Amino acid sequence: MSEVLLEASSLYCERDDRVLFSQLNLQIRPGTLIRVAGPNGTGKTTLLRILAGLSSFYEGRLLWQGRPLWQVRESYLANLLFLGHRPAITPSLTPLENLAAFTGVRRRNTRAELLDALAAAGLEHFEDIPAHHLSAGQQRRIALARLYLSTAPLWILDEAFTAIDRDGVRALEALLRARVDAGGAVILTTHHELSLPGCEIITLGEDGL
Amino acid sequence: MRADNLAPVEYREEAGAGMLRACAVACRRDLLVAFRHRQDIVNPLVFFVIVVSLFPLGVSPDLDFLREAGAGIIWVAALLAILLSLGNLFRNDYEDGTLEQWVLSPQPLFVLVLVRVLTNWMVAIVPLLLLVPVLGLMVHLPADLIGVLTLTLVLGTPVLILVGAIGAALTVSVRSSGVLLALIILPLYVPVLIFGTGAVAAAADNVPIVGHLAILGAMLALAITLAPLAIAAALRMSVASG
Numbered sequence: 001m002s003e004v005l006l007e008a009s010s011l012y013c014e015r016d017d018r019v020l021f022s023q024l025n026l027q028i029r030p031g032t033l034i035r036v037a038g039p040n041g042t043g044k045t046t047l048l049r050i051l052a053g054l055s056s057f058y059e060g061r062l063l064w065q066g067r068p069l070w071q072v073r074e075s076y077l078a079n080l081l082f083l084g085h086r087p088a089i090t091p092s093l094t095p096l097e098n099l100a101a102f103t104g105v106r107r108r109n110t111r112a113e114l115l116d117a118l119a120a121a122g123l124e125h126f127e128d129i130p131a132h133h134l135s136a137g138q139q140r141r142i143a144l145a146r147l148y149l150s151t152a153p154l155w156i157l158d159e160a161f162t163a164i165d166r167d168g169v170r171a172l173e174a175l176l177r178a179r180v181d182a183g184g185a186v187i188l189t190t191h192h193e194l195s196l197p198g199c200e201i202i203t204l205g206e207d208g209l
Numbered sequence: 210m211r212a213d214n215l216a217p218v219e220y221r222e223e224a225g226a227g228m229l230r231a232c233a234v235a236c237r238r239d240l241l242v243a244f245r246h247r248q249d250i251v252n253p254l255v256f257f258v259i260v261v262s263l264f265p266l267g268v269s270p271d272l273d274f275l276r277e278a279g280a281g282i283i284w285v286a287a288l289l290a291i292l293l294s295l296g297n298l299f300r301n302d303y304e305d306g307t308l309e310q311w312v313l314s315p316q317p318l319f320v321l322v323l324v325r326v327l328t329n330w331m332v333a334i335v336p337l338l339l340l341v342p343v344l345g346l347m348v349h350l351p352a353d354l355i356g357v358l359t360l361t362l363v364l365g366t367p368v369l370i371l372v373g374a375i376g377a378a379l380t381v382s383v384r385s386s387g388v389l390l391a392l393i394i395l396p397l398y399v400p401v402l403i404f405g406t407g408a409v410a411a412a413a414d415n416v417p418i419v420g421h422l423a424i425l426g427a428m429l430a431l432a433i434t435l436a437p438l439a440i441a442a443a444l445r446m447s448v449a450s451g
Contacts, residue, residue: 030218052313055449078221078315086306090238092245097238104234105314105321107226130245151219175215184218 003065004029005154005185006051011060013046020046021204024060030153033180033196034187038204044189045085047204048158051187052082078106081152083160087143091132095123095142098131103149113149121145122168136163147175155179157188169194224315231316232324239328249297250333253290257337260286261344272349279348280358280409287337287362288369288398292391294333295373298325303381303447312448319437322444326374326437327367334366357412361405364425368401371436378443382450401428 004027011024020043028034036044049055051062053069053076062069064076089098095118096111103109118127121141131139140163147155161169169192176186176196224231243250264282265275302308311321341362345355376394380386408421 054309054312057449074315075222077313078224080313082309082313084306084309086304086309088306088310090242090301090305090307092242093238097241101234101238102310104238105226105231105316106224108230147215149216151216151221153218153220178215179218182215182218 004063005065007061007063007066008051009061009063011047011050011058011062013043013050013058015043015046015057026051026202028154028185028187030183030185031180032185032200033176033198034185034200034202035194035196036187036189036202036204042205044204045158048082048156048187048189049084052080052156053077054082079152080154080156081146081150082156082158083143083146084158085162087140089131089139089142092130094128094130095134095138095145096127098142099145099149102146107149107151109149117145117148118142120148122171137165137168140164141168144172147179153184155184155186155188157186157190159189159191161190161192161194221315226316228316228320231314232320235321235324236328239325240332243328243332249294250336253294253333254336254340256293257286257290258340258344260289261347265348275348276350279345279350280354281406282348283341283344283358284362284365284402284406287341287366288402290337291334291366291369291373292394294329295370295377295390295394296387298329298374298377299381299444300377308381308444308448312445318441318444322374322378322440323433323437326371326440330367330370334370338362338366354409354412357418358409360422361408361425364422364429365401365405368425368428368432369398371432371440372397372401375436375439375443378440378447381444382447401425404428 006026006028008024008026011026012022013020024047026034036047038044046055050058053062053073064072069076088102090101093101096114099114099118100109103114115127118124121144123138123141123145126134126138131142134142140160144160144164161172164172173194173196176188179186180198226234261282264278268274268278299308302311311318314321338359341359342355345358350358373394376390379393380390383389404421404424408418408425411418411421
């Protein structure tokens with residue numbers, strides 16, 4: 001068994017007097033892919049936001065590499081890539097400027113690397129067009145271009161596939177598989193049908209986890 | 210999308226980019242956004258000019274009255290113009306998810322916040338300060354008082370915008386927060402206003418103004434050191450509840 005990256009034990013969360021999950025245990029190891037499934041409103045996004053450290057409305061323990069998350073928050077964040085519902089794309093900036101602003105506070109990237117990542121995400125020839133002139137799918141691809149530049153061992157992807165076309169989803173599956181093979185860990189939610197062999201599934205909702 | 214040129218998995222103890230570099234990147238980004246949204250900068254300026262010119266029209270064009278009240282009018286108008294521009298400080302970034310990524314960035318949040326506020330001061334307030342001498346002439350302030358007035362605004366406006374940013378951060382998740390923001394922030398602006406206009410009044414009476422300026426400077430030092438921490442905490446709260 002490899003070392004556990006992120007461990008959640010007996011997580012409990014309620015929202016508006018409704019228990020979303022209780023006694024939820026979760027271990028994320030390098031080289032694993034976890035998919036959080038369940039109908040709308042069962043707390044998938046809430047769970048991912050808690051794991052990312054964005055929300056503190058929960059009870060239970062979160063450990064990053066065996067140490068409490070709040071103690072090692074800085075090193076946790078240096079090793080995390082979170083893509084949320086809201087893509088964090090500034091509409092008035094071009095894809096290139098958006099990507100540079102995002103990665104610039106995290107890591108040194110050359111302009112060529114940024115252009116490569118955008119091309120890999122399917123945005124070649126769109127680098128210099130303000131994002132508000134692009135389609136919803138293309139805007140989402142700007143956010144996905146971050147995946148190509150990220151060295152973070154843990155990816156938390158919340159509905160990252162929204163508005164992506166079928167070919168794009170297939171390419172993204174390949175990307176995630178390559179990432180997992182390289183030793184990265186991924187936890188995601190999506191309503192797309194994905195063919196990801198070896199994917200662990202956590203179902204929230206009816207069975208009252 | 211391709212899967213071949215993926216960056217390798219690396220474990221890090223801290224961000225791969227230094228803090229200064231991160232500040233430069235954030236500053237560049239904010240300047241670009243400001244440049245693309247020029248109307249957001251111009252509107253408060255026009256508002257500032259119009260409010261100042263309403264007083265001679267609405268109260269009295271009498272020279273003695275204007276000379277007496279001019280500095281106060283300009284201060285209040287600048288304060289309202291700043292209040293008007295605060296609504297946009299974090300709103301768009303909250304709505305498109307950029308703030309979420311700020312909170313999750315390995316750089317300290319208060320540093321990013323300080324960069325944002327100071328950049329905003331540069332692009333929104335500095336043009337306003339450049340207009341002050343012109344408006345000062347319009348309300349018949351003597352030249353030396355215009356100098357003092359500009360000096361107090363240079364010291365005071367960063368305080369206004371730093372304190373206002375706390376309110377903007379607290380109300381960023383509230384829909385139509387304009388009035389709420391004004392209610393939270395305006396009482397906190399009173400001391401800055403008092404010492405700002407007080408310095409001009411003292412100069413008009415030929416009394417030393419060093420004391421007023423020192424207190425404004427002290428408020429600026431306090432605001433620049435403490436406000437970013439409060440803004441960061443407020444943003445964390447807003448993002449967590451969103």
